[in-house]
Amino acid sequence: MAAEAPDTTRPAPPEPIEAVPVRHPGRWIATAVIAVLAAMFVHMLVTNPVFQWDFMLDNMFTPAVLRGAQTTLIMTVLAMVLGVVLGIVLAVMRLSPNPVVSGTAWTYIWFFRAIPRIVLLFFCANLGAMYGTYELGIPFDQQLMGWLGLSGDLRFLGLDGNQIFAGFTAGLLGLVLSEGAYMAEIVRAGIQSVDPGQVEAANALGMSRGKAMRRIVLPQAMRVIIPPTGNETIAMLKDTSLLIAVPVTTELNFQLRAIGSRTFQIIPMAVASILWYLALSSLLMVGQHFLERRFSRGFGTRETKAQRAARQAREIGNTK
């Protein structure tokens, strides 16, 4: 047979391997154990009367709870945005060649990382007691005016301390001050991860230090900064429940707990709280995913929109 076949035919490709696969009995045992445990857990959830699922569902979407979720989300986003801005400023200061500037940033970070958030929040809530009013003006103005033989002061804007340091603002202030310290370290690590050759290339093109930082270094540092910032954001979401120390009573956890204590249905509302935080942090994870994609441009092998357009144009050109 083979001898009669024409010369041009190549030898038949080797037939695919059919071997007996290695068995993994351990995997089957583990699967069985987990299945049993999961079944027990679901059974407990369904049959144990403390969960009161109907009650929970009826009460976890009341207007007050929805407002609480809104407050929690807004607080998280605001505290993170301002915290990141503060962190960038501190990180750039920390890397400054001026020892006073970098020392100031170091001291700030050292101080605010040491303080538990709940303690800081409590302190911020009571800043109104330190001075009755907070005024904007020229420092040491009264001493200065006295020295010049004049009376009066040089202040432009006065605010009632008890008004600014109440509720939402006090809570936001505390969270931002604390977050800035953590973000500073994250941003610094990001900045330092960028190849120094990048700054040199930017400088050689005539870009100033500030412009090189904004246009070249920070966008590349974002790749390193974003994943830990995602962690920080989720931690922040959870830490808004510490606002009870201010107190900010419109916040999510407070509202759910209030329903629980009022109705003596503690466990259902605690479970409702868990589910709410799960849902909100999942939402934030989606945001993180898109941010990561945005700042990984030029680092993966994904085709960009412009490249796809160019390739399609070429392919159409070729088929014509």
Add this chain to the structure above:
Amino acid sequence: MSDGAQPMVRAEGVRKSFGQVEVLKGIDLDVQSGEVVCVIGPSGSGKSTFLRCINHLEQVTAGRLWVNGHLVGYRERGGKLYELRDKEVSAQRRDIGMVFQRFNLFPHMTALENVMEAPVQVKGVRKADARRRGIELLERVGLAERVHNYPNQLSGGQQQRVAIARALAMEPSLMLFDEPTSALDPELVGEVLDVMRGLAQSGMTMVVVTHEMGFAREVGDKLVFMDDGVVVEVGDPRQVLGDPQHVRTRAFLSKVL
């Protein structure tokens, strides 16, 4: 400045120390406008440091360095030197293009964005104009098909050609090359040298640190041999390579040729 005989680069007794270590020990060198000067020498002899001094990426510790008649990094008034501000140093660098051994393209920007960045951000050129000019430059270095690729989608030779286009976009009057082909696979060296040869023929003033003796002989107007922080020998490339006068030049060339 309008003096035709004024050199593009003039170095007089340039010294540079890092801490206790003196890396440049008094460099005297003139580069005339339109000239291509190639610099060779053993590793660690201070070639890169000298190039970096020319655009003030390093500050010289003694001596004087002028580019286009301007003292680099300082202003001289009443016999005293005043350090220039960050902004003024940046302004000086705009006239000097630099190409690095490791390309140093901006990885988060496409080839075209790399080329447009400095004109738009530094010179305030309108985006549409910068784009048109950028595409022209990328065509000139043979990368018309690659304008929308990110650096990590390009070969080393292509990346280096983008880097050259990026430097040219600022319309410099002087180009510095620090071993532009040393990080490339051998088969990619030629395409970069071709672009540089074209640039030299167009009349660009160039200072090229290189190990490509063929390029130095063929394109260079002048060859500088540096060793241990000093200029050991300067001359016509053919002459220096064919009949080196100095024993250290001979020793070096016998190793690389």
